Amino acid sequence: MQINFTKMHGIGNDYVYVDGFKQTLLDPHVFSVFISDRHFGIGSDGLVIILPSEIADFKMRMFNADGSEGKMCGNAARCVGKYVYETGYTTKKQISLETLSGIKYLTLTVEDEEVTSVEVDMGKAILNPKEIPIASQLNFFINHPLEIDGIIYGVTGVSMGNPHAVIFCEDIDYLELEKIGPKFEKHPLFPERINTEFVQIINANTLKMRVWERGSGETWACGTGACATAVAAIVNGYCTQGEEITVKLRGGELKITYKEDGRVLMKGSATKVFEGIIEY
Numbered sequence: 679m680q681i682n683f684t685k686m687h688g689i690g691n692d693y694v695y696v697d698g699f700k701q702t703l704l705d706p707h708v709f710s711v712f713i714s715d716r717h718f719g720i721g722s723d724g725l726v727i728i729l730p731s732e733i734a735d736f737k738m739r740m741f742n743a744d745g746s747e748g749k750m751c752g753n754a755a756r757c758v759g760k761y762v763y764e765t766g767y768t769t770k771k772q773i774s775l776e777t778l779s780g781i782k783y784l785t786l787t788v789e790d791e792e793v794t795s796v797e798v799d800m801g802k803a804i805l806n807p808k809e810i811p812i813a814s815q816l817n818f819f820i821n822h823p824l825e826i827d828g829i830i831y832g833v834t835g836v837s838m839g840n841p842h843a844v845i846f847c848e849d850i851d852y853l854e855l856e857k858i859g860p861k862f863e864k865h866p867l868f869p870e871r872i873n874t875e876f877v878q879i880i881n882a883n884t885l886k887m888r889v890w891e892r893g894s895g896e897t898w899a900c901g902t903g904a905c906a907t908a909v910a911a912i913v914n915g916y917c918t919q920g921e922e923i924t925v926k927l928r929g930g931e932l933k934i935t936y937k938e939d940g941r942v943l944m945k946g947s948a949t950k951v952f953e954g955i956i957e958y
């Protein structure tokens with residue numbers, strides 16, 4: 679069987695996009711593992727399928743590189759906005775997108791018919807451990823100590839539709855994420871595993887972040903992770919709610935605003951790399 683695909687990335691967080699209007703993938707979990715392999719597949723952080731929706735303009739399903747399905751992906755949401763506009767599926771610059779964590783609203787910036795950036799209304803951040811989920815009876819999980827390999831980390835739990843553990847560190851460049859990331863991801867405190875962000879404060883409006891993603895390992899960016907990071911920085915008193923925060927990731931920058939009403943806005947680029955056909 680031949681599958682047509684488009685390779686896209688949001689500041690280096692790269693996925694293989696399959697147009698679900700034209701093709702049906704019977705086993706997307708298995709297909710995601712196959713195409714994500716950087717030696718034997720296409721090479722990506724996972725798979726995104728763009729689909730029709732009965733309750734929004736479009737629907738997105740996303741799968742991590744290990745085949746697990748993610749409920750939300752910020753970088754993929756921006757790329758889907760670019761894809762549906764530039765393929766002519768819509769002429770709208772405000773698009774609703776169904777995800778497993780609810781409907782998200784995209785606003786496209788278009789120059790010469792090319793989508794140059796996308797703002798996503800990511801909905802409300804969730805700080806209640808039970809909803810994240812974190813196995814804790816606390817009402818909030820803010821800078822809570824967690825020992826991994828003899829080191830105490832201060833963990834702030836945030837859900838952006840998917841679970842995040844945010845940790846503020848002095849210097850993130852030296853961290854060996856491939857060693858410590860899996861220990862957070864699989865810790866019994868996090869019954870659905872967790873995405874972990876390691877964050878350095880640059881100043882009150884700028885944060886630097888690396889991420890170990892549940893199901894994909896270290897990626898060059900994570901949109902939901904950048905949103906969770908901005909929220910965590912605010913609840914820990916490093917930044918101010920309502921102000922725009924620049925989150926610098928390995929693959930580029932995102933602009934995040936945690937609004938007074940609890941919604942989080944994320945703005946950044948979306949890039950198409952190439953199209954192809956793969957035998958499967």
Ligand SMILES: N[C@@H](CCC[C@H](N)C(=O)O)C(=O)O
Binds near residue numbers: 891897
């Ligand atoms: N890279 C994504 C998040 C992808 C899903 C995540 N690994 C999960 O399983 O929750 C983003 O840009 O938000």
